[in-house]
Amino acid sequence: xxxxxxxxxxxxxxxxxxxxxxxxxxxxxxxxxxxxxxxxxxxxxxxxxxxxxxxxxxxxxxxxxxxxxxxxxxxxxxxxxxxxxxxxx
Numbered sequence: 001x002x003x004x005x006x007x008x009x010x011x012x013x014x015x016x017x018x019x020x021x022x023x024x025x026x027x028x029x030x031x032x033x034x035x036x037x038x039x040x041x042x043x044x045x046x047x048x049x050x051x052x053x054x055x056x057x058x059x060x061x062x063x064x065x066x067x068x069x070x071x072x073x074x075x076x077x078x079x080x081x082x083x084x085x086x087x088x089x
Contacts, residue, residue: 001025001050001078005043006086007032016042020055048075 002025010017010031015038019027028046030039045068049055054064 001080002082002084003028003047003050004084004086005030007039009033016046018046018049018055026050044075044077047077047081051075051078 004021004025004027006027006029008029008031010029010033012031012033014031015034016028016030019029021027028043030042030046034042048068049064052068054068057064059067
């Protein structure tokens with residue numbers, strides 16, 4: 001799995017978002033105004049959405065978020081993930 005990571009200005013209530021790209025990679029945009037710890041947590045949360053196939057589910061956003069927030073402490077990012085950091089601005 002390939003992830004392009006970028007830090008951009010986002011609304012204060014949006015820590016991060018994820019987008020599936022046509023080449024089967026993903027772009028994760030993390031709010032640049034978060035603390036370092038906040039950025040890490042937001043990134044892990046979005047990777048969990050990818051790993052869970054959440055971008056392709058027909059469930060409600062609330063159901064997907066509830067599922068994603070459960071067991072977050074035990075979630076590990078697979079070592080086969082390639083991460084490319086792209087300058088945000």
